[in-house]
Amino acid sequence: QVHLVESGGGLVQAGGSLRLSCAASRSIFSINDMGWYRQPPGKQRMLVATITSGGTRNYADFTKGRFTISRDNAKNTVYLQMNSLEPEDTGVYYCMAVSSGTYWGQGTQVTVSS
Numbered sequence: 001q002v003h004l005v006e007s008g009g010g011l012v013q014a015g016g017s018l019r020l021s022c023a024a025s026r027s028i029f030s031i032n033d034m035g036w037y038r039q040p041p042g043k044q045r046m047l048v049a050t051i052t053s054g055g056t057r058n059y060a061d062f063t064k065g066r067f068t069i070s071r072d073n074a075k076n077t078v079y080l081q082m083n084s085l086e087p088e089d090t091g092v093y094y095c096m097a098v099s100s101g102t103y104w105g106q107g108t109q110v111t112v113s114s
Helices: none
Strands: 004-007 012-013 018-024 033-039 046-051 057-059 067-070 077-082 092-099 101-106 108-112
Touching: 004 092, 018 033, 018 092, 018 108, 033 067, 033 077, 046 067, 057 067, 077 101
Parallel strands: 012 108
Antiparallel strands: 004 018, 018 077, 033 046, 033 092, 046 057, 067 077, 092 101, 092 108
């Protein structure tokens, strides 16, 4: 079992940047799949990016090279660097880990104003 806590969300103008962090309650060294999802207002949750323990990354098309996912196993933390933010990026961003089950954080709100 693993408990995930996101942070780093907030209000930013279009074109700005944010870095989200996801702190895990235990070592993530053995957790193969971790990632970020988002849920825009009135829409379903969708994949943003994932990263494996070996560093393989997978991104949703809408990230268009603007987002970068990374993980620091020593700090038990996964990050999502988001640049060139657009109003369409507004939503609640959730951290996810797959480890004998799928675990989710409580989410952090990202609001991009035009």
